[in-house]
Amino acid sequence: MSNLDYSKLSGKNPDCPSELLLDRFHGGELPSAESAAVERHSAQCPACTARLALRQRGAAAFPALRLDEVADKCVRLDAQRRVCRTYRSSVWQRFAERLSATRRVHLSWIAAAATAAAAIFVALLPQLRHDGGIDGTGIHMKGGPRLHVVRERSGAVAELADGELVRAGDRLQFRVDLPADAEVMVVGVESSGAIYPCYPLGASGSTAARAGAGIALAGAVELDDSAGDEYLHLVVCPRHFALHNLSAPARGAMAVAGGDGCRSDSIHIVKEVP
């Protein structure tokens, strides 16, 4: 044996379209002249008629194919990829410890000068943002839920102001002020209107949180290198809600279907072009 008969390998006649050409035809990706040629051929070629019929059956043709599993994993991955890449490092760990120290300071209403980190947070709490859905004046309403986004860049830690520029590699952590125990979720909204979960990371719905000020939500996210601007929203409801109940009717706005008593707070972040 010194040769392999390649003409028998593919099992196709030389004038039959390739696998790719049939897939492109089936997917509507061919220019009209090419598409018409494939259609003409297939109409008089039983083999190609069968090959097209298989494509029309989709996943049903292959019992071993589990598309739901693939889709689930991809949806989770996609959500994480956009803003959110989980991140751990000793620098971040130390930062998280300082954050929890800050939180204790807030909760006990002691003047916040106990640590250098606490001083940074107090100094950098400009009231530029508004409590969405409550008041259109741009003035933060006392007692509403608040979303604070804290950024760590090259070891320097600061709270982000509304509209502040961020860049790839910045690490963000969310802190919230909650006037009462509630169900919470932090979501990002891309300029296309697509909504994705940031806290809980990759989740399909809200999670319970206790009342308090400056509560650090678990996990940190690292920004990827896609350019653009996004809104981050804290959504707070008295009852559990699903990601698919949320919509962004306008830039910076957030609505919850059936969400009586829900409130939100948002921050606009603008990613620098790399």
Place this chain on the structure above:
Amino acid sequence: MPDVDISELVRRYGPMVFRRARYLLGNDAEAQDAVQEVFVRLVNKIDSFRAESQPSTWLYRITTNYCLNLIRDRGRRRELLEQHATSTEDDPDPGAPDPELMALMRRLLAAADPLQAQAAIYVHVDGMSHAEAAALLNVSRRTVGNLLERFEKWARRNLEGLVPNNAAGGSNYTK
């Protein structure tokens, strides 16, 4: 395709990727893994994928690279490639290559030069024209011809040392 969500892309293109991985690898379980891997790569490049005017072509390229790497890893692990041959009786795919010849082809692909192997897959397994293969490989048609010529010459030498999986398949081989 702006704003088409990931689940919809998986539903639309998943069967195509599976069918192709299945006949390249000869095995349902590995084809399922291939679908997962290919779509993970798609998610990581979602912005460029959405801008792609020929999504099927893009997915063919990624699927080929993934499957070829797997075939080569198997070769390195000295696994018996023929044990993965799909049974022909329950194969629903009328476009799949001849299973016995494909098992032999895999043994060649496992050891061949990677670029020559890709050209051989596109033309000999998928039945593409040299022009189609050239577009996928980003080379000229003439280069595709050269790659195939070198692959076939190399294969002729290597086939001397390979034993067919099944003696009954002998009629498919020419001297």
